[in-house]
Amino acid sequence: xxxxxxxxxxxxxxxxxxxxxxxxxxxxGINVMEIGINIFIIAIGFVNGGAAPILSVDNPGSLLKFxxxxxxxxxxxxxxxxxxxxxxxxxxxxxxxxxxGTYDLSEIGGES
Amino acid sequence: MNWFNILEAGVSVLLVAVALAxxxxxxxxxxxxxxxxxxxxAVSAFALxxxxxxxxxxxxxxxxLVTFIFVASIRNLGKAGEKx
Amino acid sequence: MKRVFAGLLAVAFGxxxxxxxxxxxxxxxxxxxxxxxxxASHYIAKDVNGDTGEIIFGETMDAETGSANMVTSVIANYxxxxxxxxxxxxxxxxxxxxxxxxSMDKGRKRRKSGFILKxxxxxxxxLMLVTGIYIxxxxxxxxxxxxPGGSMIASSFLLLYxxxxxxxxxxxxxxxxxxxxxTLYVVLGIIGLxxxxxxxxxxxxxxxxxxxxxxxxxPIVYVIIGLKVGSEITGIITDMFNEEVKx
Amino acid sequence: xxxxxxLLIAIPLGLxxxxxxxxxxxxxxxxxxxxxxAVLVFFVEKGETAIGGFKIPFGISLVLDDFSAAGVILINIxxxxxxxxxxxxxxxxxxVILAGLAGMNGMILTGDLFNLFVFMEITAIxxxxxxxxxxxxxxxxxxxxxxxVGSVFYLLGLILLYNQTGTLNMVLMTEKTxxxxxxxxxxxxLLIFVGIAVEAKLLPMAxxxxxxxxxxxxxxxxxxxxxxxxxxLFVFGRIFSQVLVPGTTVGIxxxxxxxxxxxxxQASAFRSKSLRQVLLYSSIAQSGLAAALFxxxxxxxxxxxxxxxxxxxxIMFSAAGSLEExxxxxxxxxxxxxxxxxxxxxxxxxxxxxxxxxxxxxxxFYAKLNVLAAYLNQGTFFVPAVVLLGTIVEGAYxxxxxxxxxxxxxxxxxxxxxxSVGDKRIFSYTGTIAVILAAVLVVLSGLLPDTAGKLIxxxxxxxxxxxxxxxxxxQKGGDQ
Numbered sequence: 001x002x003x004x005x006x007x008x009x010x011x012x013x014x015x016x017x018x019x020x021x022x023x024x025x026x027x028x029g030i031n032v033m034e035i036g037i038n039i040f041i042i043a044i045g046f047v048n049g050g051a052a053p054i055l056s057v058d059n060p061g062s063l064l065k066f067x068x069x070x071x072x073x074x075x076x077x078x079x080x081x082x083x084x085x086x087x088x089x090x091x092x093x094x095x096x097x098x099x100x101g102t103y104d105l106s107e108i109g110g111e112s
Numbered sequence: 113m114n115w116f117n118i119l120e121a122g123v124s125v126l127l128v129a130v131a132l133a134x135x136x137x138x139x140x141x142x143x144x145x146x147x148x149x150x151x152x153x154a155v156s157a158f159a160l161x162x163x164x165x166x167x168x169x170x171x172x173x174x175x176x177l178v179t180f181i182f183v184a185s186i187r188n189l190g191k192a193g194e195k196x
Numbered sequence: 197m198k199r200v201f202a203g204l205l206a207v208a209f210g211x212x213x214x215x216x217x218x219x220x221x222x223x224x225x226x227x228x229x230x231x232x233x234x235x236a237s238h239y240i241a242k243d244v245n246g247d248t249g250e251i252i253f254g255e256t257m258d259a260e261t262g263s264a265n266m267v268t269s270v271i272a273n274y275x276x277x278x279x280x281x282x283x284x285x286x287x288x289x290x291x292x293x294x295x296x297x298x299s300m301d302k303g304r305k306r307r308k309s310g311f312i313l314k315x316x317x318x319x320x321x322x323l324m325l326v327t328g329i330y331i332x333x334x335x336x337x338x339x340x341x342x343x344p345g346g347s348m349i350a351s352s353f354l355l356l357y358x359x360x361x362x363x364x365x366x367x368x369x370x371x372x373x374x375x376x377x378x379t380l381y382v383v384l385g386i387i388g389l390x391x392x393x394x395x396x397x398x399x400x401x402x403x404x405x406x407x408x409x410x411x412x413x414x415p416i417v418y419v420i421i422g423l424k425v426g427s428e429i430t431g432i433i434t435d436m437f438n439e440e441v442k443x
Numbered sequence: 444x445x446x447x448x449x450l451l452i453a454i455p456l457g458l459x460x461x462x463x464x465x466x467x468x469x470x471x472x473x474x475x476x477x478x479x480x481a482v483l484v485f486f487v488e489k490g491e492t493a494i495g496g497f498k499i500p501f502g503i504s505l506v507l508d509d510f511s512a513a514g515v516i517l518i519n520i521x522x523x524x525x526x527x528x529x530x531x532x533x534x535x536x537x538x539v540i541l542a543g544l545a546g547m548n549g550m551i552l553t554g555d556l557f558n559l560f561v562f563m564e565i566t567a568i569x570x571x572x573x574x575x576x577x578x579x580x581x582x583x584x585x586x587x588x589x590x591x592v593g594s595v596f597y598l599l600g601l602i603l604l605y606n607q608t609g610t611l612n613m614v615l616m617t618e619k620t621x622x623x624x625x626x627x628x629x630x631x632x633l634l635i636f637v638g639i640a641v642e643a644k645l646l647p648m649a650x651x652x653x654x655x656x657x658x659x660x661x662x663x664x665x666x667x668x669x670x671x672x673x674x675x676l677f678v679f680g681r682i683f684s685q686v687l688v689p690g691t692t693v694g695i696x697x698x699x700x701x702x703x704x705x706x707x708x709q710a711s712a713f714r715s716k717s718l719r720q721v722l723l724y725s726s727i728a729q730s731g732l733a734a735a736l737f738x739x740x741x742x743x744x745x746x747x748x749x750x751x752x753x754x755x756x757x758i759m760f761s762a763a764g765s766l767e768e769x770x771x772x773x774x775x776x777x778x779x780x781x782x783x784x785x786x787x788x789x790x791x792x793x794x795x796x797x798x799x800x801x802x803x804x805x806x807x808f809y810a811k812l813n814v815l816a817a818y819l820n821q822g823t824f825f826v827p828a829v830v831l832l833g834t835i836v837e838g839a840y841x842x843x844x845x846x847x848x849x850x851x852x853x854x855x856x857x858x859x860x861x862x863s864v865g866d867k868r869i870f871s872y873t874g875t876i877a878v879i880l881a882a883v884l885v886v887l888s889g890l891l892p893d894t895a896g897k898l899i900x901x902x903x904x905x906x907x908x909x910x911x912x913x914x915x916x917x918q919k920g921g922d923q
Contacts, residue, residue: 001117001120001121001124001224002120002123002124002127002157002160002161003221003222003223003224003226004124004223004224005123005124005125005127005128006127006157007210007213007214007217007223008127008128008131008210009127009128009131009150010213010595010599011206011207011209011210011213012128012131012132012135012206013131013135014205014206014209014592015135015202015203015205015206016134016135017588017592018201018202018205018206019135019198019199019202019203022140023584024140024143024144024182024185024186025135025140025143026588027182028134028135028143028144028147028182029135030588030591030592030595031147031178032131032134032135032147032150033591033592033595034591034595035131035150035151035154035174036131037595037598037599037602038154038166038170039127039154039157039158040599040602041598041602042157042158042161042163042166043161043226044221044227044602044603044605044606045163045236046161046162046226046227047226047227047228047229047230048226048227048228050162051162052162052163052164052339053162053240053265053266053267054164054264054265054266054267054337054338054339055251055253055264055265055266055405055406056253056264056406057253057254059253060252060253060254061250061251061252061253062240062241062242062250062251062252063241063250065229066240066266067161067162067163068230068236069236069239069240069266069267069269069270070235070236070239070270070275070605070611071236071602071605072163072165072166072267072270073267073270073271073275073278074557074602075163075166076165076166076169076267076271076341076343077271077278077279077282077557077561078598079166079169079170079173079174079343080169080173080282080283080285080286080343080425081282081285081286081561081564081594082178083173083174083177083178083286083289083429084285084286084288084289084290084568085289085564085568085587085591086178086181086182087181087289087290087293087432087436088289088292088293088568088571088572088587089584089587089588089591090181090182090185090436091292091293091296091297091435092296092571092575092580092583092584092587093185093580093584094185094297095296095575095580095583096580096581096584099580100581103140105581105584108581164339165265165267165268165339165340165341166267167339168331168339168340168344169340169341169343169344169347171344172344172347172348172351173343173344173347176347176351177347177350177351177354177429177433180354180433181432181433181436184433184436184437185436212630213599213630215630216629216630216631216633217603217630219626219627219629219630220603220606220607220627220630220631221603221606221607227606230609231608231609232609233609234608234609234610235500235501235609235610235611235612236609237609238501239501244497244498244501244502245496245497245498273495274495274497274501274502275502275503275557275558276494276495277494277495277503277558278503278557278558278561280456281546281549281558281561281562281564281565282561284456284459284542284545284546284565285561285564285565285568287459287460287463287542288539288542288565288568288569288572289568291463291538291539291572292539292568292571292572292575295535295536295539295572295575296572296575371463371464371466372463372464374460374463375460375461375462375463375464376460376464377460378456378457378459378460378463379457379460379461379464382453382456382457382460383457385449385453386453386457388495388496389447389449392496393496394493394494394495394496395447395449395453395494395495396494396495397495397496398495398496
């Protein structure tokens, strides 16, 4: 179910990017897409009845059933990369606003 | 139907609803706040899927810092006569 | 018109996605178990370089990676090279933000904040700082690690910014801190190359799984990541504030 | 003494971090890093290198075979040339360029698909920052958005493959996807194609190119058109000719897209009036050609096309950017006669243009000949016809430009009037020397094609009788 929802998030994010010319909303769309793909990766790595991949007093041995730690490591990387890209995108957005006085790309015109 | 399925269905529905709200809302600030809420929903999804590390990271980075840098970027625009 | 077009395109993409994915994996079900001989199963059993038997929490000595948290062992050991790349991404983003925001003019006072806010943030700040440090030094035992820990540190500085209108972090200081942390990461890798023949090899003994001093170089890597991520995000926040101030 | 190839990534990365600490001397750190890398690249150990000391399919590894060796040598030499041509413009981005170089070396060398993603992001972010030099934030933003969507697609495709195979290692992935059905592979391969197409400048995702390259200067133009695009094409070649060899259906889709890119690029270049726009559309066209060759499995001719395009665009974009800075326009009619005052640069530009077109006795001829021979040997006639037609169009617009730039004609009076202002050279001495050397290289390699071919592929072609290099590694792995 969450797998399906996360795919919907990717589609919704794509719609968000395509349907607007406002730079902030485009960035929101990208973030929705990224959250979607992150949840999808975790859902792919989930194993029915698997424990969180941390050895502890409750789950002491490595022969128990665990969920996929690789998928989680990939998502951690992807979250941090997403933060970096968003910050850079926002600075570009500020530059656009400083130069043209608007966040709306359709008001800027083609050549700039 | 066990608890896992019920929670899963609830989280899924909320995820999609909040994402739609974030993408469709007309005001930028509302959109950003829904994005933050979406991130919170993602945290619950990660927790549900036995990924505590990712949940902690997403909570701090996704719904905390990302929201902040978004808000910091648009905060002064009210004066410029733009819709927030 | 634009919205209709966007909607159609998104729906078409969604249909392709759902059809394509349902060909390979169930949309409403999860895997029943990890694939045999997959990377993940070897990482869990810590037997990439040879079978060492079952790993027992609090008992096994000198396992392949001493981290009880398997995600940490993947991030800071098995796939540490990815993580080096990942901090570089954040490093570049922070650099880009400061290059671009730095060219905008600065100045203008922020709104004054109240006394109570200032005092309470003065109490909260060290608490958050310590929590952040705790998170990344215990990353190999508990959930968390370098990234949330570093972000927590950055959040504590964010708190100071929000609470105190005169607060200005020294951007240069953070740049130097992140440069040093990054250099240390690469140097750590090169020491591994010289000492063990492989870049980023875990050249320290690992100890008993579950103890604080049990990860070999993992805690060192996580401290470096924590410091680096913390200084990078604080740098981004500072630049965002400086930039916001003038508008 | 042979060195570990990881140093090609670690040294520029470490220097990038150090450059942030010692900001005052960052330009010397930049020069040091680029030069060290350009030398080191000839002394790295071939084979597969594990990182972190874990057994190979499970840890991350670097693969240095003939293919990636050709890639890293090309990239590091080009990066050096780009710095030499416009050091003044590059120095303020020192850490960005160093990290970007590490990213590109990583992209080409890595043997792990997720590691590839991380390095692609590093390269992409350094490219976003460099593109801000164009002072058109909306264009940089556009680039960033397309890049981010592309990387989400790549990640989605990658994770679907991971779900099927349980591995991220390229060699093991090739082996395991061999057992999967085409219907299962269809979507992931297409998603990964879209993700890589952003940087490789292929059609559905090439929307950023016009805004970014059209506003490039003599440094960023070279970086985007020559260095970044070669790195992206080498990654494209690695993935689609060796790791995820597309099946018939997907193959036809990808090759069609690539050929459409080629044709559309040549047509748009023909219609453009601005010098940099002609060049950027020609870059898109060349990327399309190289991608089509890679996807068909013709690795050696594809590498020749990439090398030819990289050297040619290095010369042409640096000249075009400098002309624009000097004369304030890059309409080639407005620039009429500009080469009369910059004879050496003009000659280099002319050689580069003619080589791209495929004139005999130049390197481009050897490349085109190999392309056509590969297709004709296979018995395909449609694709060579498209390539030949594109070449005729290409020749037409390049000759049109060359005539204008050498002989002003009536419209060219504007440039003549401007000539008294300032000195006439558009490059510094070192820049001119670098450009001339590149042109000499094109001529020499055209006169001695076999030697050049041997240099690029020491053991008689990257796609010899034994098949692609990475499958050799599989066989070697099997023997152990």
